Amino acid sequence: MNSPLRFVWDLQSYYFKRFDWGRGFKRLLASISFHYLRHWDIRTANSPDLMICPSDFIRRRIYKAYRRPSVVVYPPIDTQRFSFQSRRENYYLTGSFMNPFKALDVIVEAFRDAPERCLIVFGSGPDYDRIKAKAGPNVHLVGRVSDDDLVRYMQSARAFLFAAPEDFGMIMAEAQSCGTPVIAYGVGGASDIIRDLSAPRPTGVFFSEHSTPAILKAVALFEANSLSITPENCRQNALRFGTCIFRANIRKVIETSWESWSSRRTVPDVQDLQAELFTTQNI
Numbered sequence: 001m002n003s004p005l006r007f008v009w010d011l012q013s014y015y016f017k018r019f020d021w022g023r024g025f026k027r028l029l030a031s032i033s034f035h036y037l038r039h040w041d042i043r044t045a046n047s048p049d050l051m052i053c054p055s056d057f058i059r060r061r062i063y064k065a066y067r068r069p070s071v072v073v074y075p076p077i078d079t080q081r082f083s084f085q086s087r088r089e090n091y092y093l094t095g096s097f098m099n100p101f102k103a104l105d106v107i108v109e110a111f112r113d114a115p116e117r118c119l120i121v122f123g124s125g126p127d128y129d130r131i132k133a134k135a136g137p138n139v140h141l142v143g144r145v146s147d148d149d150l151v152r153y154m155q156s157a158r159a160f161l162f163a164a165p166e167d168f169g170m171i172m173a174e175a176q177s178c179g180t181p182v183i184a185y186g187v188g189g190a191s192d193i194i195r196d197l198s199a200p201r202p203t204g205v206f207f208s209e210h211s212t213p214a215i216l217k218a219v220a221l222f223e224a225n226s227l228s229i230t231p232e233n234c235r236q237n238a239l240r241f242g243t244c245i246f247r248a249n250i251r252k253v254i255e256t257s258w259e260s261w262s263s264r265r266t267v268p269d270v271q272d273l274q275a276e277l278f279t280t281q282n283i
Contacts, residue, residue, distance in 0.1 A: 015101075045068065056192050079241070085155035088231070093119075110216050122145045158181075166190070168188075176194075177241070
């Protein structure tokens with residue numbers, strides 16, 4: 001289980017706004033379609049014996065939609081390929097597949113209003129021209145980049161910015177694996193990945209809304225606390241998402257579930273199983 005259909009559950013209003021479905025015939029058609037999709041989704045959600053999800057954000061969404069508990073197992077990232085580098089250059093980085101959901105435009109608009117800061121934007125997609133039109137001279141769009149170039153950009157960036165409310169957001173974990181702080185929209189899987197300034201070893205900063213003032217305030221907060229948000233802390237944080245830990249945790253879920261089903265014809269207690277995984281997922 002990855003996630004309930006987010007566009008018909010708690011992110012319906014977000015999709016209505018981002019894709020202009022909020023008025024007239026489009027709103028009526030979308031509302032009717034979403035109603036039937038929700039009923040279908042609930043029926044199919046009764047089939048699995050145990051649900052596994054990628055973040056605490058999705059665990060809460062599953063319970064809200066289906067009233068069912070689930071087990072969080074973080075997805076794996078390649079911590080060897082996204083290797084650590086402590087040296088930083090004087091640019092910020094953002095990027096992804098360019099569609100409205102990723103909200104890259106609000107980051108570009110924010111940096112356009114902060115000409116003293118350099119922003120590099122990677123990626124391509126249907127929103128490319130619209131984002132390019134909003135870029136100021138301090139914002140550099142480099143298009144689609146190779147895997148090796150992406151790693152190099154991440155290793156040297158002062159910080160990585162991300163504005164989408166993702167189910168998990170592996171690219172943020174990959175940036176952390178390179179030792180790069182993350183400035184992110186504080187909704188979704190970002191709260192599972194990033195340790196903010198309230199944590200003993202912070203690895204990034206959150207912003208609470210898609211607006212130029214909110215993003216620039218988060219960047220300024222990062223700059224003011226950059227000595228405590230160290231590349232070493234970011235790298236250490238990312239190790240809990242390593243491939244070996246994922247394999248161990250998914251194996252534990254499967255073995256425990258099989259043992260419970262074989263002996264008692266029941267699924268394991270989700271809270272007990274999550275407690276066993278908690279130590280490795282929060283090193």
